[in-house]
Amino acid sequence: MGRRLPPLNSLRVFEAAGRHLSFTQAGEELHVTQAAVSHQIRVLEEWLGVLLFQRLKNGLKLTEEGKAYLEPLTEVFDKMAEATDQLINREEVKTLNISTLSSFASIWLVPRLKSFRDQYPDLDVRVVTIDQEEDLLSQGTVDVDIRYGDGRWQHVHARKFLTENIYPVCSPALLEGSNPLKKLEDLKHHTLLHDVGVMGWKEWLEEAGVEGIDPSRGPGFTHSHLVIQAAINGEGVALGRGALVADALARGDLVAPFGVKIPCSYSYYVVSNKNASDQPKIRAFAHWLLNEAEKFISMKGRMGS
Structure with missing residues (x-):
């Protein structure tokens, strides 16, 4: 039994227009005119017998039928593009x-x-190292x-692999002297x-119930590895993030002078686009990352940190 499919060119045009919610932008992506896009959408709506878009004064809006139709089509076109890339690049x-983030890359990864x-x-x-606000994945x-x-990120596949506590760390030299x-x-x-x-x-001091200390004084750094290096140099006491200071503690470059640790509300996640999370190379890296995190947690447990 043959497949019942509408005109495939019209499907491609609808998928692009639905993603952009713009006939003009869809035309630019597909290298056709806005009028050609509008024509293909009418052809598809007539073939299906349903309205896919609401034409509003200030733009387009998908109908409920259009929304329901768009998602599986986008997934299919993504898979087609991926299969094509794999075929073309199979010898590469x-x-x-x-x-x-740069600190996690240099210290842990x-x-x-x-x-x-x-x-x-x-x-x-x-x-590639990035700032907290950058999102190269969506690009x-x-x-x-x-x-x-x-x-809590939308439209991506995110898997937690590492949590951490935050606690003061410093050079071993600060355990001695006039004010140990x-x-x-x-x-x-x-x-x-x-x-x-x-x-x-x-x-941190509020969570730990400590008073009588001015928390505003002291130098600040925009990257965690700079703070850690300053602490190793004996320039003061830093709030160490467990994942980033564990190796320095193991080497003896840093010490944790107190037993108080505050759980961080943030964790580390391996994140990929939903339509790419099953790619073999991404699955392999995520699996490796989870295993490395388990070994790291086991090592910290043996150290008592």
Whole structure:
């Protein structure tokens, strides 16, 4: 029995117009005129016998039927594009493009990437560092984004792989001298180092129930690895994010002088577009990342950190 399909060119035009909610932008994508797009939409609506768009004074709006029709069509066209790319590039070296924050990349991810390369020697990894607000994933620039947040992102596939606590860390040298760090109240004698953009000293001290310390004083840095380096240099006490200070603690470059740790509301997620999450290279990287996180958590448990 043959498939019952409407004109395929009209389907392609409708999918583009539905994504953009604009006949003009759909025409630019498909290199046809706005009039040609409008004609193909009318052909499709007549063939289906339903109205797909509401033509409003200030633009277009999908009807309920149009919304229901658009989603599976977009998924089908995405799969067709992916299959075509795989066929054309089947002889090329595969590349996995990853974006993440610079501190996480330099401290946690890059030192562990060799094991991924050893497991997947035919897959070349490209790591791009970004600011918190950048989204290269939605732009199609990268395949995977490692994000630090609450996991509430729309239209993506996000899987948590690592949580962390936040606690004071410093150079071992600060445990000695005229004002050694023995209890939290001793922080008033030391410089506080600030990691701009994450839990600050004010919130941390309030959570820990510590008073009598001015949380506004001390230098601040926009990247966590700079704060950690300043702490290693003995310039003051930093609020260490567990995932980023564990290796420095293991080496003895840093110490955690107190036993108080505050859970962070943010976690680390491996994020991909929904229509790409089942790609073999993305599944492989996500699986590897989860295993590395499990080994890291086990290591921290043995260290007692």
